[in-house]
Amino acid sequence: MSSDWAVLTLGDVCEKITDGAHNSPKSVQNGKPMASVKDLTQFGVELSEARLISHEDFDALVKQGCRPEVGDVLIAKDGNSALDTVCTVDKPLDAVLLSSVAILRPNKEKLDADFLKYYFCSKETIDYLKSNFISGAAIPRVVLKDFRKAVIKIPPIEKQREISRILRSLDNKIELNRQTNQTLEQIAQAIFKSWFVDFEPVKAKMAAKQAGASAEQIESAALCAISGKTPEQLAQLDPQTLQQLKTTAALFTDALVDSELGEIPEGWEVKTLEKLSSTIAMGPFGSNIKVETFVDEGVPIINGQQLKGTILEDGDNKFLTYDHADKLIKSNVYRGDIEITHRGTLGQVSIIPEGSKYERYIVSQSQCYIRPDREVISPLFMIYYFKFDVGQHELLAHKSQVGVPSIAMPVTNLRKIELLVPSKGILDKFQEIVSDLQRKMSKNIDEIYSLQELRDTLLPRLLSGEFSINPELPTLQETL
Secondary structure (H helix, E strand, C coil): CCCCCEEEEHHHHEEEEEECECCCCCCCCCCEEEECHHHEECCEECCCCCEEECHHHHHHHHHCCCCCCCCCEEEECECCCCCCCEEECCCCCCCEEECCEEEEEECCCCCCHHHHHHHHHCHHHHHHHHHHHEECCCCCEECHHHHCCCEEEECCHHHHHHHHHHHHHHHHHHHHHHHHHHHHHHHHHHHHHHHHHCCHHHHHHHHHHHCCCCHHHHHHHHHHHHHCCCHHHHCCCCHHHHHHHHHHHCCCCCCEECCCCCCEECCCEEEEHHHHEEEEEECCCHHHCCHHHCECCCEEECCHHHHCCCECCCCCCEEECHHHHHHCHHHEEECCCEEEECECCCCCEEECCCCCCCCEEECCCCEEEEEECCCCCCHHHHHHHHHCHHHHHHHHCCECCCCCCEECCHHHHHHHCEEEECCHHHHHHHHHHHHHHHHHHHHHHHHHHHHHHHHHHHHHHHHHCCCCCCCHHHHHHHCC
């Protein structure tokens, strides 16, 4: 530790240490957001899933100091995630907090908010805080009057800001990549919904045809539906791009016909998942994967945390030896396979991307998987089918109502699910477009991992004073 670093307490360097509301107003359909620990992320408070309370209750809690201010540091205070998640408030937050979130307001002359956030992210700090300031066996929680006494070691304020600037630049790039991936994912979902849920290109052709439009006008209507552009904007496209759109538009029919699933585009078929897959299977029994069989390197076991997004993300994996994995060959999954949780958090679905870090994985006993037959179906069409309401409904139609949440006979029921399958040409075009989006997403994910590794390597060295800041580091930041 550098000799000019002061040893103080949180109470010494914070103007305010409090938490959110200790009473929980009733939820309403239209109101203002009230966030809890579940809405806390390392990049801020995510309000998309926060419940709403009345304006009157909201205003009352604002007066009680339950709405954080810009520059505050928020940290998980109650529950199993206590002290694990921390963030800063970087812009005005139109939400109040529950008591499960602690609010720390640094004295700006003594303590930089970002420095405090990163200090709380240090493993050494987390271990110290959890060992000394968490109480409660059933529900772990931090007692704030004791938390004020927590020791913090800080350098002069200018040095704090320099450390924060270096670490924040890495986090900013990570967040930019995450936001870019969200946009790419929204584009893929929008295409799927337009083509395969709302049948917009087909309906556009039908409407133009019924209005007595010419063949050229019918084509233009489909082009507008596919591209989201007006006829005037289409006219500004380069010839190659316009021809690609015309080729895609020609793949769609101009009629709907009746089927057991309702009206569907002419020429499309209803097929069971069994006919569209080469393999549908479950993970191994728990007795086949035990803690004592884990190794440092080998074939990774997929965990539920990796199945939150469309693309499987490598995380804190456990590994089996290659020999052990070979003995569980029916539980080996590969690029293009789709994994589904059938126990615990039901219906999470992800696909192993073509650019995956590993050639194969092992699914756990809480997962089953589908290996699409690429001769007849697009793996990306299938994954987005299960991401939308209709696919989620099919997955959860047979869930149990008691005990540990689970899907009864997952493999048997999966085989019976019926999908509306378009023509091979449309499937191939969707696979082509979304594959390009997913390649970009995978590249961003790889960069996120590299940036996280760099940040996590720098963090303890910067916070201990071991790593001296030199003039070259700002140049390093600017290249990120």
